[in-house]
Amino acid sequence: MDLERYITGDWGTSRLRLSLCLGERVLETREGPGIGALREPPAEVLHRLTAGWRDAHGPLPLVLCGMAGSRNGWREAPYVPCPADLRALREAALRFEAQGAPVTIAPGLSCQGRLGTPEVMRGEETQIAGALTLHPALGAGRHLLCLPGTHTKWAWLEDGQVRDFLTALTGELFALLRDGSTLTRAASAAAAASAGAVSADDGFERGLETAATLGKASLLHALFSVRSRQLIDGCSRDWALSYLSGLMIGTDVHGAIALFGAREPVVLIGDGALNERYALALRHEGISASSLDGEHCALAGLRTL
């Protein structure tokens, strides 16, 4: 067996990202379907997608994180209760052999959330572990991390341990409202004619502003304005989508900052464009942010397992 080479896989609900690695170098990457879209057993999908690499190099160790370890994944890896550090993750990882090669699946994390309800994560714990190895300064003191996405996670890091975390349905709800709601089906002749009159950037800013005025009202009470601003104010559909995004990210950031009582800079871990939107929303709250690449962190985290 080639002990220098190994395969890592970040397997989310909507995407599988496989990498063939040699030490710290990524030699090749490959994309596959998310756990939510599988039509065959996870092990077979992996076997097929990595066949070429195994043909070239023989059996290769495989390290996975994310939904691979969920009940609907390959094999269920337990949740590690918070507070949890990297050592706990490594100890709780599920290890077994398949096709003559060692397989490691990262455990998830669980905690009792700040709203008194149970919280779970799968995949983000590995990104956080990676961020800690790439940026050792995060291992000391208190840091609020934000991992934007389908289910945005906010995690409270204290001396290298995840103390607790919170899930916001921001990305999933945005996609549902964009694709399936009446909010963006309002586009009329008038609205279409005015398309481009105001930029989509302006929509995002206006969304952040509306989110900031909510007070005790809820996102529920502001969402209809995505439609009414097209109907009455003649805003374009593109503008309305940016406005919706600003409204939702603004509401997410405002609520999370309040729940964690955080005024310190926030560490964003994720895709660059989405990090940038969250950084803008944080700036609206008077909070600065730094941005780490989510895929780099995931890879670094998988290596530590």
Added chain:
Amino acid sequence: MDLERYITGDWGTSRLRLSLCLGERVLETREGPGIGALREPPAEVLHRLTAGWRDAHGPLPLVLCGMAGSRNGWREAPYVPCPADLRALREAALRFEAQGAPVTIAPGLSCQGRLGTPEVMRGEETQIAGALTLHPALGAGRHLLCLPGTHTKWAWLEDGQVRDFLTALTGELFALLRDGSTLTRAASAAAAASAGAVSADDGFERGLETAATLGKASLLHALFSVRSRQLIDGCSRDWALSYLSGLMIGTDVHGAIALFGAREPVVLIGDGALNERYALALRHEGISASSLDGEHCALAGLRTL
């Protein structure tokens, strides 16, 4: 022409409800598709659905409210800006002749909402007008009305005038999350096995309680618990749907009460079962409610036009 008989139609996005009336009596009712689901021009749908009544009685006056007067409806009826009373509605109604019979389409209402965004309604103004004729006491003093539905409307009535109103996307968002989200797809073997262990009523109550603890956090931060309570606490899918309903109606009620600064009893106008859920949520806020039947109010309102 039979001047005693007339047809009323409450034409919403998802449903058309036609009634053949004689004075204050409803002789017959008929259901048709909502404006959102039409595949032929609205006038033709109406013509077809009312053919039998016209065959029997000759041309009949037709009075419509709701999306019939929207840009995507039959003919666009203008919005009356708030504050607006019944007389303003009657004066702004669109009147024309079709198939040899008079047609009246109720106008909608518009206002600048309490969040600084434009608000519109179509159909609910007619229900409110009907409530005022059925319950003249509502014409004096201040009353907060709530019309639960796909788009729940909260309207502030002062001396018989609608001063302003607010839309909550409660019903539409509930349906989107129920049918299209990951929140209720979590049902595992364990959760299925425990189905019925706790009643769905309990779910609704727990949802109201969680909504009450949100504070500065948002519905966005509580929604994931619909999934995690199935995954971790083993709650059933039915329980989770009731919990989601409680979470959303609780958030709607809490925010609306705060925005209107209302402590007075609320008048619910709508379907009985949904009114009951809103009444429960209002009771959680220490506010009593009375319940009026939405269809009765719509019919009474259409008669006044």
